Amino acid sequence: DAGITQSPRHKVTETGTPVTLRCHQTENHRYMYWYRQDPGHGLRLIHYSYGVKDTDKGEVSDGYSVSRSKTEDFLLTLESATSSQTSVYFCAIKTSGSDTGELFFGEGSRLTVL
Amino acid sequence: GQNIDQPTEMTATEGAIVQINCTYQTSGFNGLFWYQQHAGEAPTFLSYNVLDGLEEKGRFSSFLSRSKGYSYLLLKELQMKDSASYLCAVFDSNYQLIWGAGTKLIIKP
Numbered sequence: 001d002a003g004i005t006q007s008p009r010h011k012v013t014e015t016g017t018p019v020t021l022r023c024h025q026t027e028n029h030r031y032m033y034w035y036r037q038d039p040g041h042g043l044r045l046i047h048y049s050y051g052v053k054d055t056d057k058g059e060v061s062d063g064y065s066v067s068r069s070k071t072e073d074f075l076l077t078l079e080s081a082t083s084s085q086t087s088v089y090f091c092a093i094k095t096s097g098s099d100t101g102e103l104f105f106g107e108g109s110r111l112t113v114l
Numbered sequence: 115g116q117n118i119d120q121p122t123e124m125t126a127t128e129g130a131i132v133q134i135n136c137t138y139q140t141s142g143f144n145g146l147f148w149y150q151q152h153a154g155e156a157p158t159f160l161s162y163n164v165l166d167g168l169e170e171k172g173r174f175s176s177f178l179s180r181s182k183g184y185s186y187l188l189l190k191e192l193q194m195k196d197s198a199s200y201l202c203a204v205f206d207s208n209y210q211l212i213w214g215a216g217t218k219l220i221i222k223p
Contacts (some may be wrong), residue, residue, distance in 0.1 A: 042118065042201070042213030043157070090156060101205070103146060105156035110139075 003027050006106040011095050016113050019078040021109045025071075031094040031102030032074040033103065034058075034066060036087040043090065049074055081113045118132050118214035120192070120202050124193055125220045134187045134200050134217045135149045143208020148187045149201040151216065157201055189219075196223045 003026035004102030013019055023032060034046040035058075047066040055066050063085060067075045078085055088110050092103040124199045126132040131175040138146070145164040149157040163169055163178035163185060187200055202214040 025150065040215055042203070042215045043211075044213070045211070064163040101209070102146075102160040102162060103157075103211070104159070107156055 003095075004091060004093055004104060004106040006089075006109045009107060010110050012114065013081055013110045015082055015096075016080050019056060019081050019111065019113075021076045021089055021091075021111070023074045023076070023106055024028065025074075025093055027093075027095075028071050029095055032068065033092040033094075034064075034074065034076045035090045035092060036085075037085050037090060046076065046089075057104075075098045078111075083113050085111065086113045087111060116206060116212050118204060118212055120214040120217045122191035122199075123218045123220065125222060126189075128192055128194060128223050130192050130219055132219065133191060133192050134189070134219065136187070136202035136214055137183075137203045138183050138202070138212070140183075140204050140212055141208045143180060144207065144209055145186050146176075146178055146205075146223065147211075148185075149202075149203065151199045151201060153198070158160075162201075167197070183223055190219050193220050194223070198221045207213045 007022045033048040035043040037043050044060045046060055046064050047058055049055045049068040065077045075114045088108050090108050091106040120136050134197040147162050148160040150160050151157040161176040163176050168177045173190045178185045200220045201216045204212045
């Protein structure tokens with residue numbers, strides 16, 4: 001158990017509203033990631049972080065922003081949600097002591113934009 | 115572009131053996147992962163291959179051929195709890211993870 005929790009786990013919102021998803025870890029790992037998962041697609045990287053205030057874009061970053069003001073929290077914000085952002089969002093961490101670099105995932109946040 | 119191909123769905127019988135294939139075309143290669151994902155849950159790490167050959171871990175084995183851009187996951191003595199999606203992912207030359215869409219495995223009694 002890598003100690004990752006996501007909140008909220010489920011959210012329904014309307015088009016045009018802002019949404020923030022939170023990923024919290026308890027073990028001070030440096031690398032954190034936000035992915036989205038949609039049917040017929042592999043996991044797609046939205047943004048990632050390699051330290052406090054250090055973030056970078058992934059392949060599907062348009063419409064999303066992130067912040068990491070402290071090691072344990074990585075926030076994903078949809079400034080103005082659209083129906084195309086309906087998805088399951090997974091946070092992941094890369095543990096510091098891993099030789100292989102595998103990721104550990106949170107339970108996921110299911111977002112529906114009406 | 116970068117691409118990972120896996121069958122969308124496979125069906126197998128409890129107690130049998132199943133092989134799930136993954137082919138990849140990526141800009142460079144720094145390792146291949148297999149993850150298991152039960153419906154409604156998070157992916158969990160199964161195996162990692164960076165050198166050619168077979169890695170065995172209990173009922174699960176993973177094979178890699180870098181020259182062919184090919185891997186498979188072999189599941190033996192199938193159990194009902196093995197019903198899940200199996201995700202193949204490759205580290206490219208920049209250590210970015212490229213994910214396949216996953217193979218949904220259905221186990222029948």
